[in-house]
Amino acid sequence: MGKKIGGTVYIKFDGKQLTLGGSMTAMLDDSEREGVAGLSGVVGFNEKPVVPYIEGEFFMPDETSMDEIRDITSATITVELANGKVGTLSEAWNKSANEIDGESKFT
Numbered sequence: 001m002g003k004k005i006g007g008t009v010y011i012k013f014d015g016k017q018l019t020l021g022g023s024m025t026a027m028l029d030d031s032e033r034e035g036v037a038g039l040s041g042v043v044g045f046n047e048k049p050v051v052p053y054i055e056g057e058f059f060m061p062d063e064t065s066m067d068e069i070r071d072i073t074s075a076t077i078t079v080e081l082a083n084g085k086v087g088t089l090s091e092a093w094n095k096s097a098n099e100i101d102g103e104s105k106f107t
Contacts, residue, residue, distance in 0.1 A: 003083075010080040011054065013072060013092070016064060024056030026079050028087040052089055054079060060100065069098055 009020045030052055033045045054077055060066070072094040079087045 009082070010078075011056070011058065012078045012080075013075045016061070018061065018064075019059040020056060021059045022057030024054065024079070026052075026054045026087055028052045028054075028079075028089065053095070054087075054089060054092075066098060066100065070094055 009024055011018045011020065011024070027050070030049060031047050032050050033047045035045050036043050060069075072092065075089075075092045077089040077092045
């Protein structure tokens with residue numbers, strides 16, 4: 001086996017790299033499907049749009065301000081996993097108010 005599948009994550013927005021300080025979750029799909037069943041069994045599925053997202057806990061680089069993170073409204077965000085897989089969000093924005101803790105991590 002010996003194949004690396006996790007443990008290192010890089011996240012960048014508009015060319016600036018952040019350091020992951022805890023867990024990270026990314027949902028990069030733009031739709032989801034739900035099965036539909038009738039009295040005779042499964043008849044198909046419905047598909048609806050969803051908003052892709054990346055959330056996690058990140059260390060604040062010295063050269064990046066809280067205002068800069070807060071003001072993200074049209075960024076390209078790239079997530080690179082240890083196994084070589086890459087995900088990208090285009091036209092991404094910062095959803096909510098950011099919290100920062102005593103270790104200079106923000107969520």
